[in-house]
Each structure stands twice: as structure tokens, then as C-alpha cells.
Amino acid sequence: MLLIACPWCGERDETEYHYGGQAHVAHPADPHALSDAEWGAYLFVRDNPKGEFAERWMHAAGCRRWFNVVRHTVTHDISAVYPAGQPRPVPPSDEHSEVTA
Amino acid sequence: MSNRPGNRLAAGGRVDRSAPLRFTFDGVEYTGLRGDTLASALLANGVLAVGPSLYRERPRGIVTAGVDDPHALVQLERPCSDPMQLATTVELSDGLAATGLQGRGRLDDAPDETRYDKTYLHTDVLVVGAGPAGLAAALAAGRSGARVVLVDDQPEPGGALLSGRERIDGRPALAWVAEARAELEAQPETRLLTRATAIGHHDQNYVLVAERRPDRPGGGGRLWHFRARQVVLATGAHERPLVFAGNDRPGVMSAAAVRSYLNRYAVLTGRRAVVFTTGDSAYATALELAAAGAEVPALVDTRPEPPAALVKAARAAGIEVLAGAAVVGTEGGARLTGVRISALTAEEQLTGPVREVACDLLAVSGGWSPAVHLWSMARGTVRYDATLAAFVPDRAAQEVRACGSGRGRHDLAGCLTEGFTAGAEAATAAGFPFAAPIAPPCEGDTPPAPPRPVWLVPGEEGDPSTWRDHFVDAQRDATVADVHRAVRAGMRSVEHIKRYTTIGTAHDQGKSCGVAAIGVIARLLGARSPGEVGTTTFRGPYVPVSFALLAGRERGPLFDPVRTTAVHPWHVRRGAVFENVGQWHRPRYYPRPGEDMDAAVLRECRAAREAVAVMDASTLGKIDVIGPDAAVFLDRLYTNGFAKLPVGSARYGVMCRADGMVFDDGVTVRLAPDHYYLTTTTGNAAAVLDWMEEWLQTEWPELRVRCTSVTEQWSTAAVVGPRSREVVAALAPGLDVSNDAFPFMTVRDAVLANGVPARICRISFSGELAYEINVSSWYGLAVWEAVLAYGAHAGITPYGTETMHVLRAEKGYPIVGQDTDGTVTPQDLGMTWVVARHKDFVGKRSFARADTSRADRRHLVGLLPVDGGELLPEGAQLVAPGADLTAVPVDSLGHVTSSYRSAALDRTFALALVRGGRDRIGETVLAPLPDGRTVAATVTEPVLFDPKGGRRDG
Amino acid sequence: MTVDGFALAHLRRSPLGHLADRLAAAEATGPGGVRLREIPFLAQLNLRLDPAGPAAARAAEALGAPLPTLAGSVVATADLRVLWLGPDEWLVVGADGAAPTIEHALRRALGDEPGSVVDVSANRTTLELSGPSARSVLEQGCSLDLHPRAFGPGRCAQTTVAKVQLVLDQIDAEPSYRLLVRGSFAQYLADWLLDATGE
Amino acid sequence: MPDQLPEHPDWLWRTPDPKPSYDVVVVGAGGHGLATAYYLARNHGISNVAVLERGWLAGGNMARNTTIIRSNYLCEESAAIYEHALKLWEGLPEELEYDFLFSQRGVLNLAHTLQDVREGTRRVGANRLGGVDAEWLDPDEVRAFCPIVNTSPDVRYPVLGATLQPRAGIAKHDHVAWALARKADEHGVDLIQNCEVTGFVRDGGGRVVGVETTRGRIGAGRVALAAAGHTSTLTDLLGLRLPIQSHPLQALVSELLEPVHPTVVMSNHVHVYVSQAHKGELVMGAGIDSYNGYGQRGSFHQIEHQMAAALELFPIFARAHVLRTWGGIVDVTPDASPIIGLTPVENLYLNCGWGTGGFKATPASGWVYADTIAHGRPHQLAAPFALERFATGALIDEHGAAAVAH
Numbered sequence A: 001m002l003l004i005a006c007p008w009c010g011e012r013d014e015t016e017y018h019y020g021g022q023a024h025v026a027h028p029a030d031p032h033a034l035s036d037a038e039w040g041a042y043l044f045v046r047d048n049p050k051g052e053f054a055e056r057w058m059h060a061a062g063c064r065r066w067f068n069v070v071r072h073t074v075t076h077d078i079s080a081v082y083p084a085g086q087p088r089p090v091p092p093s094d095e096h097s098e099v100t101a
Numbered sequence B: 001m002s003n004r005p006g007n008r009l010a011a012g013g014r015v016d017r018s019a020p021l022r023f024t025f026d027g028v029e030y031t032g033l034r035g036d037t038l039a040s041a042l043l044a045n046g047v048l049a050v051g052p053s054l055y056r057e058r059p060r061g062i063v064t065a066g067v068d069d070p071h072a073l074v075q076l077e078r079p080c081s082d083p084m085q086l087a088t089t090v091e092l093s094d095g096l097a098a099t100g101l102q103g104r105g106r107l108d109d110a111p112d113e114t115r116y117d118k119t120y121l122h123t124d125v126l127v128v129g130a131g132p133a134g135l136a137a138a139l140a141a142g143r144s145g146a147r148v149v150l151v152d153d154q155p156e157p158g159g160a161l162l163s164g165r166e167r168i169d170g171r172p173a174l175a176w177v178a179e180a181r182a183e184l185e186a187q188p189e190t191r192l193l194t195r196a197t198a199i200g201h202h203d204q205n206y207v208l209v210a211e212r213r214p215d216r217p218g219g220g221g222r223l224w225h226f227r228a229r230q231v232v233l234a235t236g237a238h239e240r241p242l243v244f245a246g247n248d249r250p251g252v253m254s255a256a257a258v259r260s261y262l263n264r265y266a267v268l269t270g271r272r273a274v275v276f277t278t279g280d281s282a283y284a285t286a287l288e289l290a291a292a293g294a295e296v297p298a299l300v301d302t303r304p305e306p307p308a309a310l311v312k313a314a315r316a317a318g319i320e321v322l323a324g325a326a327v328v329g330t331e332g333g334a335r336l337t338g339v340r341i342s343a344l345t346a347e348e349q350l351t352g353p354v355r356e357v358a359c360d361l362l363a364v365s366g367g368w369s370p371a372v373h374l375w376s377m378a379r380g381t382v383r384y385d386a387t388l389a390a391f392v393p394d395r396a397a398q399e400v401r402a403c404g405s406g407r408g409r410h411d412l413a414g415c416l417t418e419g420f421t422a423g424a425e426a427a428t429a430a431g432f433p434f435a436a437p438i439a440p441p442c443e444g445d446t447p448p449a450p451p452r453p454v455w456l457v458p459g460e461e462g463d464p465s466t467w468r469d470h471f472v473d474a475q476r477d478a479t480v481a482d483v484h485r486a487v488r489a490g491m492r493s494v495e496h497i498k499r500y501t502t503i504g505t506a507h508d509q510g511k512s513c514g515v516a517a518i519g520v521i522a523r524l525l526g527a528r529s530p531g532e533v534g535t536t537t538f539r540g541p542y543v544p545v546s547f548a549l550l551a552g553r554e555r556g557p558l559f560d561p562v563r564t565t566a567v568h569p570w571h572v573r574r575g576a577v578f579e580n581v582g583q584w585h586r587p588r589y590y591p592r593p594g595e596d597m598d599a600a601v602l603r604e605c606r607a608a609r610e611a612v613a614v615m616d617a618s619t620l621g622k623i624d625v626i627g628p629d630a631a632v633f634l635d636r637l638y639t640n641g642f643a644k645l646p647v648g649s650a651r652y653g654v655m656c657r658a659d660g661m662v663f664d665d666g667v668t669v670r671l672a673p674d675h676y677y678l679t680t681t682t683g684n685a686a687a688v689l690d691w692m693e694e695w696l697q698t699e700w701p702e703l704r705v706r707c708t709s710v711t712e713q714w715s716t717a718a719v720v721g722p723r724s725r726e727v728v729a730a731l732a733p734g735l736d737v738s739n740d741a742f743p744f745m746t747v748r749d750a751v752l753a754n755g756v757p758a759r760i761c762r763i764s765f766s767g768e769l770a771y772e773i774n775v776s777s778w779y780g781l782a783v784w785e786a787v788l789a790y791g792a793h794a795g796i797t798p799y800g801t802e803t804m805h806v807l808r809a810e811k812g813y814p815i816v817g818q819d820t821d822g823t824v825t826p827q828d829l830g831m832t833w834v835v836a837r838h839k840d841f842v843g844k845r846s847f848a849r850a851d852t853s854r855a856d857r858r859h860l861v862g863l864l865p866v867d868g869g870e871l872l873p874e875g876a877q878l879v880a881p882g883a884d885l886t887a888v889p890v891d892s893l894g895h896v897t898s899s900y901r902s903a904a905l906d907r908t909f910a911l912a913l914v915r916g917g918r919d920r921i922g923e924t925v926l927a928p929l930p931d932g933r934t935v936a937a938t939v940t941e942p943v944l945f946d947p948k949g950g951r952r953d954g
Numbered sequence C: 001m002t003v004d005g006f007a008l009a010h011l012r013r014s015p016l017g018h019l020a021d022r023l024a025a026a027e028a029t030g031p032g033g034v035r036l037r038e039i040p041f042l043a044q045l046n047l048r049l050d051p052a053g054p055a056a057a058r059a060a061e062a063l064g065a066p067l068p069t070l071a072g073s074v075v076a077t078a079d080l081r082v083l084w085l086g087p088d089e090w091l092v093v094g095a096d097g098a099a100p101t102i103e104h105a106l107r108r109a110l111g112d113e114p115g116s117v118v119d120v121s122a123n124r125t126t127l128e129l130s131g132p133s134a135r136s137v138l139e140q141g142c143s144l145d146l147h148p149r150a151f152g153p154g155r156c157a158q159t160t161v162a163k164v165q166l167v168l169d170q171i172d173a174e175p176s177y178r179l180l181v182r183g184s185f186a187q188y189l190a191d192w193l194l195d196a197t198g199e
Numbered sequence D: 001m002p003d004q005l006p007e008h009p010d011w012l013w014r015t016p017d018p019k020p021s022y023d024v025v026v027v028g029a030g031g032h033g034l035a036t037a038y039y040l041a042r043n044h045g046i047s048n049v050a051v052l053e054r055g056w057l058a059g060g061n062m063a064r065n066t067t068i069i070r071s072n073y074l075c076e077e078s079a080a081i082y083e084h085a086l087k088l089w090e091g092l093p094e095e096l097e098y099d100f101l102f103s104q105r106g107v108l109n110l111a112h113t114l115q116d117v118r119e120g121t122r123r124v125g126a127n128r129l130g131g132v133d134a135e136w137l138d139p140d141e142v143r144a145f146c147p148i149v150n151t152s153p154d155v156r157y158p159v160l161g162a163t164l165q166p167r168a169g170i171a172k173h174d175h176v177a178w179a180l181a182r183k184a185d186e187h188g189v190d191l192i193q194n195c196e197v198t199g200f201v202r203d204g205g206g207r208v209v210g211v212e213t214t215r216g217r218i219g220a221g222r223v224a225l226a227a228a229g230h231t232s233t234l235t236d237l238l239g240l241r242l243p244i245q246s247h248p249l250q251a252l253v254s255e256l257l258e259p260v261h262p263t264v265v266m267s268n269h270v271h272v273y274v275s276q277a278h279k280g281e282l283v284m285g286a287g288i289d290s291y292n293g294y295g296q297r298g299s300f301h302q303i304e305h306q307m308a309a310a311l312e313l314f315p316i317f318a319r320a321h322v323l324r325t326w327g328g329i330v331d332v333t334p335d336a337s338p339i340i341g342l343t344p345v346e347n348l349y350l351n352c353g354w355g356t357g358g359f360k361a362t363p364a365s366g367w368v369y370a371d372t373i374a375h376g377r378p379h380q381l382a383a384p385f386a387l388e389r390f391a392t393g394a395l396i397d398e399h400g401a402a403a404v405a406h
């Protein structure tokens, strides 16, 4: 049971949220200008890193706002939470997260 | 009543001699005392043997006094039925009945009436384990003012102190424990939970604690879900067994357990005891056994030079200390009668003559393994400490601290100091700064000298491949020979050997044998130390927990919410048969006495087509979409356009996912230029709202649109049929219901005859003249009853989802999820008309993909069975007429999605998704049925009833 | 479109009206006491607007209190409770029959600003759980931190209790909580609470 | 007395050091990697093969799955490959000379809603057309087949019927892996453990010609990925993005119990998957976590929900105990079907995306993959599962059939 801090409501159990996959994947401005392969990539291909991942969550049982989280997919440590639409924060350069598995 | 000589001491222990408890084991009646476990009561009665071993049926006895016992499996019959418990952890109660098990439990199929609860709690500091270290930690943290929870699996705090004779601050240690307990109970923000086992330590300090509640009928318990800012693990250590020939014989026990039975339960487990140890701690066992009147002919210490003070004390008590030696075999049948002892070389080879010593108890201490289970589950790393000969906590991965013997600290003063420090640090880290108190002086327990671990006591003959009585995991009957075989077969990883031998996978999950097994593996692999082999993965739960505890109250009526509408009580009264639609209970049909579903549905359909019928449509999802950009927004989400929809009008719309597949449909009404009222399918209400919010918030935040769910605000009665107009006219006397004044696909506000305001839409999901009457749910039932009253003269008939499905299918209207399956486009449904050409919308690009634009995709078509009395099963496959059904694979053309008997058509019909279906209209297809018959049907347009749509205006 | 609740009162049914007796009978007194009742037909208006825009000030004036901007907080006036639901969303709760007036006032306050005012009075009903044990009853199905240091009078939350999403509003320190639950889930929630209070 | 598990063979596999290069390097010694190596040698005579494994052999999802084997999939492409697997399973214990407890005790897929009934009927019909054994059982027949299932109509989601595949069943996962490993080893395949692939060696033309590993560089004529949940961490190194997300999926076992459960029961609606293994433990799969995770652990509420659901269906399980829980990393594709075949990178082959249901495919997966690698073109059963389908839209959508495909 992850503990995720909604930027508004604060820390809540994972079960209050909907997972939204990778963050910062914009809908193409003109889908019709894309090849089938490019469109297929937009539809189906997402990053799947082992490590820090900027992803979307929505506080479904709470304020219903979408927001972004940087979470480590091995440790589940959350290093940043920020509202939808904002860029991914640059981590302080001297910090590096630990991979344990 | 058994006549065995009692092993209960006349005085001492934490048992209540004034509270005798009667119990039966294996059908024999015995008496124990309050404060006993089943195991201690059995031992007090001289019963040592529990069930035989799983595969080899060897006699087995009680070994430990706790969760780590490898043998003591019992099945409980009273006070509650339980397929598998450890006698060493079952608290004795009056009337308890149990039988010994041979490794496998038996499930009782009598219903389980026991109540299990859950609780969710937050705390600043959670301390696991209420031994000296945990008590100290909780005291320190509690004094800081932080919220503290202390959990311990025993019925009372004290941990190892309950089993010992140590002194703190010049008084018996248990006096200190009592004081500590009193202080904790007086702290307003501290909670002490006993009989509460932390079973899992998960990410972000989510700790699950299983509490037993023997005071409850049938037992029962509570699963606590703790979210802790800081966790202190003071979980103590498990004493390890030693691996030597015959080490599973009843009478071979853990030295610490022998001591625990003696001091805590006042039970002498043997009259003549040999002690076999690799370190200091078993000396106390030997001395206390002797003091209690047992003979202790020998103390076998693997160390060539045990600490002089201990040797001296032992000799003073008349105990011969055999240093640098090991027990190499046991004698006896179902009970130990003697041991064989041999000297050990520095290389751990046997040397010199073997000496036989008669005894009925062998108290073994193979060293101590800190209980790192929770630490490790919380992703903390462990490292092998060669001095302690144990895996100890190394780096924490969360806000977790280990202390006491759970960290490898094996003296009381040290445990107290570490506990105070950990508690104070945890409180400080949680925002309640506090300095660690100074630990009081302690007696009777000093830092032990280093042990000499001996992982594998050689057999007197043969080589490891033949050592089939050297048990490594006795619960699995796994021996050194088995480990040897795994290694010889090529296995090198401890994980493989675990799986090959099943060592560590039984009830105790290797709590006692795990590290001993690693030691054996290390020896057989020629590794330098167990550290080189490493542990297997620690997984929860720390002790087995019942399915029922984890399910909690989510059973039976509370398993899953049943959602009901405001009209529900009426449906129930009227004898509706309900259908699950998502979480909703919807009336499927309303049988009259003697009617089956077919008859009821035909009657309901006829009423709708010929007179008037009414359905509770309240479960449809409803969303208010408001804002200046609402029209733009809907235009982007729906395949068709909504910007030009006039105020007061309604339009059917289809939504696709970005992949172009139909996701939902429904009618949307424009109430004002900036206000749409949108309906969704029942099952998709939440998903559609989420979908809209997702686009609004993450893609188009510039759009000024707000969506509000009003699903339960409105109660909806669909009044359907040629005579619906007259019913609505009577129901809403002020409303001009003429076609001109209130045309199809428009909406009107009205005040009903009973005074209730209503929003009435002229929309039709049946092809008939129809009205949907929306009122505040408060009035849903009253208005429903009014509709029925005003329609009575016209024979108004309530109908359910089944009739609704028939009516819409006759019109070729698809149901998303039934006639579609996530792989169907609007074009596949024959709804090119709903796909706008001159605007973009979500999913549009996907229609141009190679596969999505194929001509031979599956199309939604109608099917008319050639025999109009034959009902095709929904889901039935379709094949071409000439298909040879014996030549598999047979090419499938598609499948039946909906199939009904139609009153209006006076025959059966179906909808189907058929490959290139629209090009097959007029052709015949075959449906091979499960009973071997094949039914022919003609492919038709999907609209079978009133194709011109003339009926919708009445 | 609005309804004058009183004139039509005899036609109304609340989702839990039929449970009133069972809810009352579940009352336990004493230090472990707990009470449960439905407060039906409260006026509820969902308000969405830009908290920084001009409409926010107008709404505050109309309501007689500023819109709470602190997440999860409640502003109460003599006859209204304004619950924070989201950064631009509030639930205005008033007495039975007050919805038309509140709706009107809020619409006026909103004016031409983007936003919305939606009458959701019948969308949810209100269960009140109070008494010394109320918190521990809730804690059996709610993972929120309800300890007085973390939650208290003047605090509200949208959260989950026993599989049901709801709005939780603590109204006093006894403690008393209001659980604003959607009509279709009300029966389940009531059943669950009755079961939990009986524990 | 409970049956003792069958004796393992005396010899399993060597622990060789890597050679400088191989004709084929298979990355990942899970079931699929091992089966691939085995069939490369057995069917195609290619035995200069190494299987590289970052940890211990078959310690990934192969060690963690609930061992359900069935071929009653909805889409014909899926049914074809899973049925190929089932046919291979039927001969494999003998062929591999290893009794890995393959038990064709049948699999029931329960229907709880009218939609489930339609779907079940559709699947039974499709399976029969495809030559896959399938039956529809009504609730009474369900009870007769598995007496402990609660078929009362008075529960929240009553059992309305079930599909039954009689030839489906379970097998002992670890032993399957060891059986394949042993035969591969016998054919000369090098199984190299504790050898993590960390990079690819490419020649001037961009072709993959080897791998970098924690045990040094190893040359390869062809590189075949069989790394399940870790696949995209590898393809990322080549800039090749895949439609795969790695999620936690959990399972659990009870203590050993006397036999109560004669078959395998799956319920997608109530989320229960359960069988009773040979030793006597109940083996259950829990729900997949929504978020990505490489931690081999999932969220505990999945287990709690799983238990509640299990008790609805099997009241007799109330007093059974959860002995151990664990998690795997499943590689989920958008259409819940695998990806098999060639890649845009020359010499690099792909076999992944089996998600929650690839154990049952193990032999067929290895069979078609080996064939694909040996001939440099997709095996006919693998062709529909090519990566290109995500561009054309020709998905093999098993979602229509089942939310979870154990």
C-alpha cells in the first residue's frame, strides 16, 4: 500500500488514487500528420524504467485532481510530487537514489 | 483424565494455579493452568510427542516455546476449528480440544462464524516487540509525547524476561516490566497491544499487525493497519537448532525453550538433561534445570575453551562440562533415552571415543538468529556477522531502527540501552525531540562470549550423502542427505536448494532451521561462511494468518456494495428479479405469478410496443458539463458534433478511446449554451467522468469546463410506448406534449401533477414514443408511483433490463460492452453517421490505421434464425454454410452478441459481429451449438423493427 | 430548477429513511458510546470557480464567509458549512429547503466567470456518527489519520470508508462526524456502520 | 501418508564459465529462455548457445507463478499458440525424463454476470472451432466438478456457470524449469547464472554482435531476449521502445492441507485463481497492481481483497492460513498478448509481453522462438504476435475475454 501525497489533500493510501502511467506524454498536436508507427507509439508505447519514473496519479477518492509523481519503481520512494502541467523537477545534482533490487 | 506424573513445579512461573483448565489432546483429557500454552500444558502432563512427521512418519516432539517450533502442529476443534496451529502459540483455554497433525491440516466445512475486524491507525512511533528492548524504546518514545504503539505477540509484555531470572535495578526484571507497562498505560498517547503479531512490514512503514482475541466467541481477531512515521523493531532472536544425527527425536529441545518452560510455565521438561551448546546462553538453562531438581549429567559445549566463569558455575552445580565436543547421535524410540557425545577437532571432525550419556532431555542451543524478518521485508539489508555467527540488520531502507537481540545484542543492559536509544531517536525523528534515558543496572545476563558455530556435526559413519537422520528442516523431513543431493545435482544457489529440498517452506518458514540450513549448505558447497551463501528472501506473513482475518468484515452482505436506486423498494415489493450491472442491482424483469422470464419479457415487450411501459433508468451515469468551452470540449471527446446542438435539444453520441474503439455512448442534452447534461452507460459512469477529467486536466487545461457527477441527484423513469404521451400528459398537466410543441430529441422542464418539478426528455431507446422523466431522487419513488397511477388505465407495465435489451435490439441499437468488446469501431457498428468528418476528436486518427480501415472487419448485423422459434445462444460462434466442423481449426466468421425472442416480430432474432457482415446481408451463416446441432440464420440489417422510424412520434 | 422541499415533504424519501429505527437502536451509551442517524434532505450545492478570481469574493459575500482555501478545511456560518473539495471546488451544505436560495445566490456570485453551481442535494445523503467511540468505528474502515492532532472539527476530507467514497466532515470534538454518501451507496455504508458499531 | 514429491534426477546442469562467443545468446533463464535454448538444440541442432541469467536460474516469474496451464483463449491466434503449448506439455514429462507433476485436472473459468456467461459461451464456441477442448457447465455441474465452490444463488455475485477445459491443469513450475535446463545442458547449452546483461555490442552496420555482461563481453551471432519483466530495460539500451509496462503481480500459498480442491478455479469477476498443489498447499494468484514496479512485491490490499473474494467463492477456506506471499514482475502489453519475433535491430530477437499468463506457454514459446531465431523469420504461430501490430492496429485483444490471464 503506497503512501502518496496528493499535492492538495496530503498523504493518502494508494487505494484512493488512480494510476495514470507515464507523465508528460502530450497528445500529438496533429495526429493526422503522424505515420501509423508514430501514432501507434503514442497510443501504446510508454517508458518503463527500472528506477525513477515520472508518472501520473489522480486522487480519485479525494479531490479528483491529476498530478505527477516521481517514484522509484524498485524502492517506491517518492522524490517529487507536482501538479499536472508543470515540468518534472530537476533533482538536486548531489543526490542520487539507491537501487536495491 | 491422564494419570501421568506431573512435570509441573509446585511454585513459580506465570501460570495461575487457582485456574485449572481442562482440555483434550488426541482425545485424551488433561488439565492445565491459565497462562499455559497448549504446549506447556502438554509438557506439564508429560506429553511431549505431537504428530508424526510428514513423509517419514517419525515421532516428533515439542521443540520450542514459540512461533518457531518445527514440529508442534495441531489441529484445533475447540474453541474454534483451525486446520493448523502450533501448540507452542495456542493459549490454553477451558474446553480446548486439539489433535496432533502429520504436517497437513484438515479444513472444516462447517460455516465459520468467527468475527474478524480491521482497524487503520497512524502513529508516530511503532515499536514491535515488548521485550526489554521494545519496552525501553516505547518508554522513551512515549515520554516524548509522540504517539506510540507497542505491539507484542505474547499475552503480556516482557519478552525473554518472562522466561528468565534476570534482575534490573536490584529487583526481579519482571517488576521493572510491570512498572514499564504501568507507565505506558498511563501515557495518553501510547497504546500497548498484546497478542498482536506484526506480520508484514511494507513500503512507507505500512505495518500489518494481527491481533488474536481469545476472549471473543470462537477466537477471532483484528488486523491492524499501521502507518508509522518511525518504526522500532525489537523482535528478539530465535534460538537455532543444531544439525546432528537423530536431532529430531522427541526430547531434543531448544535450550531457551527448556528454560522458558521452567521459568515461565513452571514445567520441568526432563528429569535428566544433557545440554548441548555453541555459546553461553544455554548455561543458564543447565544451571536452572539443576536448581529445579533435574539431573544434568553433562553440558556439551562446542567451544574448546568456554568462559571460565560459566564452567565454574556449572561445575559448582555438579554439571560436567564437556568442552570442544558435540552430540553426535541420540538414542531412544519415541522419546529420547540418551545421547552420544564425541570430541570435535578444530576442523569439526569427530575425534576420540564416543561417550553415551543417558538422559530424557537434550537442550540444544545452536546459537541465536536475530528475527530480521520484518527488517528484511522492509527492504533493510542484512549482513553476516562472523563473531555472532548470525545474520544481523545492516542498512535500513526506511525509517526503521532495530535494537536489542533482534540486532544481535544479547545482554540485557545492552538491550535496554539500545531500546532507550532507538525509542528516543525515533521520537526525535518523528518530530518529538527526546534524549535517551540511561539504562538501569542489570544482573544475571552479561554480554556473551563468542559462540563456536558448528553447522554440521558429522555423522559417526558414512558421508553427508548418507546422513538421512541429520534433519535440517524436520517439518519437511529434509536432511543433510537431501541437501547433499541437491548440491551434487549441480545446484549452487541457496534458492535452488531451498526449492529442491523444500527446506524453509513449511509452516515455520525456516524460523528456527533457516540459518542452520544455510550453514549446512555452506559446508557442503565449501563456502567460507554462511554469509557467502546468503539467506533466502524473507516474505510475509511473519506467522501464518487465516484467510478470514485478512478478509475481515468484507464477507457475505458486506463483501461488496450493492447500489440501488430510489425506486428500489418498489422493485423489491413488486417481485423483480434483479441483475448485477456493475455494482447496481437492476430489475431484470418482473414476473407475474407462474411466469418464467421468457413469458414475462414477452409481456413487457408487448406492453411497450402496444401500450405503455415504464423502466427505472436511474442507474445511467449523469454528468453536468458546464462552462463556456463545454461545446468545444464535447466536440473533442465525442465522435459527432455537439456545438451546434440547439439549447433544449438532445443528441446521441459515441465516445472512442484514442485507439478508435468504442468506449461509451449516451444521450446528451443541451440545457443552456454553456450547460450540457450528459448521460453514460450504467457501468461506465465513473470511467467516463474520469476520462473527461483526464483530458480536461492533463491535455486541455485551457478549456473552461467543469464536470459534476449528478448520477444520484436524478431519478429517471423511462415511459415508453404508443400510449406514453397520454400518461405524460396526465402526469405533467401543464406540459404541451404534442409533437410540435415537444418534438423528438428535445427536453422540457415541467411541474408534475403532484407538484414535483421534472426535467422531461423525449428520447427513445426502443423506437417507440418515449419520455424520460427526471426528478430529484428524493421524489424518485413518489414520481415512479405517480407514473404507474397515471398509466394504470392504459395498463402501464413496469419492465426491466431484459425487455429494454430486446426493444433496443429490435431497433439495432448496440449495447456498449455487450455488442462491443473494446475492439469495435463506430464504423464496425454501422454508425458512420455518428463519425464527424470535419472535426478532429479523440480516436479519429486510429480509424486510418491499416487494420482499422480494413473492409472485412467484423460488422454488427442482424441475424434471423431460419427457424424463427430457435433462440441462438448469446456468444454462439458463426461459421460459413459449407464449413466442415470436423476439420479444426474451423474458420470463425464472428459471434452472436445479443439474442432474444421478439414479441413484435413474433420470432427470434439476434445481433452479431460478423466478418465483413454488411457484405453478407441476405446470406446464411451457421451457428454450431454446444449440443451438436447447427442452426442456420440469415444475415440482415441490424434494424429489424420499424426501420423507417415511424413509431417514435407515437 | 429547484424544489421547495417543505411543500412536497410528504412525497420525499431519503435513502435511509427506512433505517431510522435500526440506526436509533444501535445507539450505545457510556464511555464507549456511539450514535448513528441520518440527517436527510440537507441542501448541497457543488461550487466550482477560480479561487483567485472575482467570483470567489462575491461568493464569499453571498455565503457570509470566505471560501476555505486550505485543503480539507471547512468554513461554517450560522446556517451553512462550506467544505473544501478541491482547489477550485466546494460543497456548500445548508439546511433542508435552503438549496434554491443558496443556488440563486451562488449563481449570482458566479456571474459570467467560468465555473459552475450544481444542486447535488439529492445526490448524497448524510449519516451522522457521534459519540466517544465514533472515531474508532470509523477507523475500522478509513485509512485517514483521524487523531485530534491530525483531524478535528473544521476539517473535512473526501476519502473512502469501507469501500465507499464519501465526504467526511467532522463537526465537533466529541467527536461527531458527518458522512456525506451517495444515495446508491447509503444502504451499504449504513449496514457497514451498524456492523462496525456493533463490534 | 502424503505423497512424497517425485525424486529429482541425480544430475541437473553444469555451472560453466562463459565462452567468448556463441551462435545464439539467450538473455534470461526463465522458462521461456530455457525452452528456447532447448528447442534450438533439439529442433534445429543449434547448441552453441548460452543462456545468460542475472540471478539464479528460473528465479524470475518462473519461480513465482500460480502454474495454471490452459489453452482456452478467446482469440484464435492465442488459442493456437497456447494449444500448441498444451500439446507439447502433454508429451514433455516423458521427453524431458522428469516428472514435473503435470496434472490435467481441468480449469474452470467461472461466470458471475450475464456478460460473463456470454463471454464464456463465446469462448467455448471459439475454442471448439479451434480444436481446443471446452465445455460449458451450469451451476450444478460446477458444483459436481468442484464441490467446494459456493454455487448458492444468494451470494453477491452468484456463479451462473463456468467454462471447463478438461485438459488444462497445473505443473510444478520449478521442476519444469529444471527439466528444460537439464536437457538444454545435456545438449551442450551453457547455462550461465549471476551474469547480467548490461549492454549490447553492435557492429558498424548497427547489427548486434554480442552483449556486455557483469561477467564480461560475450559475442553472439544472434541475441534472443527472454527477459520478461526486464525486457524494456534491455531494449532501452538500444533505443528500441516497446509497448510494455512492468507491473507487480502477487501470489500466495497456504499451509499444507489435506486435498479439498480437485481442480483449478479462476474467476475474473471476483478475482480468484486457485488450485491445490501436489504437496497440499493452496496456491492463489492475487490482483495485479496498477502501477509499474520492479520490486517483486506488491501492495498488500491486493492480498486482502483476494482473501475476501476467495471466501465468497470458497467458504471452506475461511480458516486456512496464508503461509507466504510473494510478487513477480509481469510484462504487460496493451492487448494482453505477447510480442514475439524480429526487431528493427538486426540479429536481435524479442519474446516478451506474456504478462500474467506466460507459464502455460513455456514450451510453445520456446518452440516458435527457437524456430524464428533459427530461420530469421517468424514462425507461423508467432507471426500474428509481431511488434508491428501496434502500428497497424491488428491487436490480439484478450481483454475482451479476461481481465487477468493467469
Ligand SMILES: Cc1cc2nc3c(=O)[nH]c(=O)nc-3n(C[C@H](O)[C@H](O)[C@H](O)COP(=O)(O)OP(=O)(O)OC[C@H]3O[C@@H](n4cnc5c(N)ncnc54)[C@H](O)[C@@H]3O)c2cc1C
Residues within 6 Å of the ligand: D027, D028, D029, D030, D031, D032, D033, D052, D053, D054, D055, D056, D057, D058, D059, D060, D061, D062, D063, D064, D065, D066, D067, D068, D069, D195, D196, D197, D198, D226, D227, D228, D229, D230, D231, D234, D249, D250, D251, D285, D327, D328, D329, D330, D354, D355, D356, D357, D358, D359, D360, D361, D405, D406
Ligand atoms: C504471481 C504470478 C502468477 C502467475 N501465474 C501464472 C499462471 O498461473 N499461469 C501462467 O501461464 N502464467 C502465470 N504467470 C506468468 C508467468 O510467470 C510469466 O509469463 C512467465 O514466467 C514469463 O516467462 P519466463 O518464465 O521466461 O520469465 P522469467 O522467469 O521472469 O524469466 C526472465 C528471466 O530473465 C532474467 N533477466 C532479466 N533481465 C536480465 C538481464 N539483463 N540479464 C540476464 N538475465 C536477465 C530474469 O532474472 C529472469 O530469470 C504468473 C506470473 C506471476 C508473477
Ligand SMILES: NC(=O)c1ccc[n+]([C@@H]2O[C@H](COP(=O)([O-])OP(=O)(O)OC[C@H]3O[C@@H](n4cnc5c(N)ncnc54)[C@H](O)[C@@H]3O)[C@@H](O)[C@H]2O)c1
Residues within 6 Å of the ligand: B128, B129, B130, B131, B132, B133, B134, B151, B152, B153, B154, B158, B159, B160, B161, B196, B197, B198, B199, B234, B235, B236, B237, B280, B281, B368, B371, B374, B403, B404, B405, B406, B409, B410, B411, B412, B413, B415, B445, B448, B542
Ligand atoms: N544470552 C544470549 O545469548 C541471549 C540471546 C538472546 C536473547 N537474550 C536476552 O533476551 C533479551 C532480548 O531482549 P529483546 O527485547 O531484544 O527481545 P525479546 O526476545 O525479549 O523480546 C522480543 C519480543 O518481541 C516479540 N515479537 C517478535 N516478533 C514479533 C512480531 N513480528 N510481532 C509482535 N511481536 C513480536 C516476541 O514475542 C518477544 O516478546 C535480553 O534480555 C537478552 O539479553 C540473551
Ligand SMILES: Cc1cc2nc3c(=O)[nH]c(=O)nc-3n(C[C@H](O)[C@H](O)[C@H](O)COP(=O)(O)O)c2cc1C
Residues within 6 Å of the ligand: B504, B505, B506, B509, B536, B537, B539, D063, D064, D065, D066, D067, D173, D253, D277, D279, D281, D283, D296, D323, D324, D325, D326, D327
Ligand atoms: C506453485 C507454488 C507453490 C509454492 N509453495 C510454497 C510452499 O509450500 N511453501 C513456501 O514457503 N513457499 C511456497 N512457494 C513460494 C516460494 O517459496 C517463493 O516465495 C517464490 O518462489 C517466490 O520467491 P521469493 O519469495 O524467494 O521471492 C510456492 C510458490 C509457487 C509458485
Ligand SMILES: [Zn+2]
Residues within 6 Å of the ligand: A006, A007, A008, A009, A010, A059, A062, A063, A064, A065
Ligand atoms: Zn487530493
